[in-house]
Amino acid sequence: MTHASSLTRSRRRSAWIFLVPMLAILAAVAGWPLLRTFYFGFTDANLSDLSHYKFVGIENFYAVYDGETYGLLTDPEWWQAVWNTLFFSVISVSLETALGMVVALVLNQNFRGRGLVRAAVLIPWAIPTIVSARMWNWMLHDQFGIINDMLMKLGILSAPIAWTASPDWAMSAVILVDVWKTTPFMALLILAALQMLPGDCYEAAKVDGIHPVRVFFKVTLPLIKPAVMVAVIFRALDALRVFDVIYVLTPNNPQTTTMSVYARQQLVDFQEVGYGSAASTLLFVVIAFCIMAYIMLGRVRLDEGGH
Secondary structure (H helix, E strand, O other): OHHHHHHHHHHHHHHHHHHHHHHHHHHHHHHHHHHHHHHHOOEOOEOOEOOOOOEOOOOOOOEEEOOEEEOHHHOHHHHHHHHHHHHHHHHHHHHHHHHHHHHHHHHOOOOOOHHHHHHHHOHHHHOOHHHHHHHHHHHOOOOOOHHHHHHHHOOOOOOOOOOOOOOOOHHHHHHHHHHHHHHHHHHHHHHHHHHOOOOHHHHHHHHOOOOHHHHHHHHHHHHHHHHHHHHHHHHHHHHHOOOHHHHHHOOOOOOOOOHHHHHHHHHHHOOOHHHHHHHHHHHHHHHHHHHHHHHHHHOOEOOOOEO
């Protein structure tokens, strides 16, 4: 017992020896810029001269002057960006999870050329986001895009649509592109969970003549649910801070402006480092709140990968 306890302490000590350098580098690379962003959110710093600024408290978030309210918490454009981000995240992650499940179930079957199909499915995810967004931007173009051309030839459209510029279709176009690119990521994670399932329960279900659909909902889904929940967390983190695909496809479009795009506009376009840092701070708070709520409501246990 003493030997086992000593071995455990030795392993923990070795683990910390390897972890401390990584944690120190992480603190220097990510921790310090994050803290500096939080600090700038309480100042009036401007990009034209970052050496001169003053502390203004919570004025970037909320302030009252002569009976008028100012700040992020009263800015309708900020709240529109919050709504756009949440809408994009919920719809895109839901579609990617559902489609990823279907793709993973298909790829989990034994068929000729399965390895080649698995490699081909990952191509959209392997393409850099900027490249795929630019590619889709051309395909969705209202004048020479292939999407409009095909839909018009099929008789679905009578006139071309400016998908990325239309207030009614811009968000749908962005979600389409994101789902196309990221569904393989979800499929890969779900497929990894499917590969770990024991075959005994499936053999028993087959012998008993249970319908495959019922087997999926009663056996497969409960067993892979912990892995799916964790996969959704990783995908939601990306979706909530989405920037590149939005910025390339629909720049300066209020209907698709997300929190990250809004913060970038304040920081770079308007050079308001203080106000933009305040937006980045609230972005961090919103993401942290959403993920914590998801973990608590879903009872996700990250330490064991399950419920």
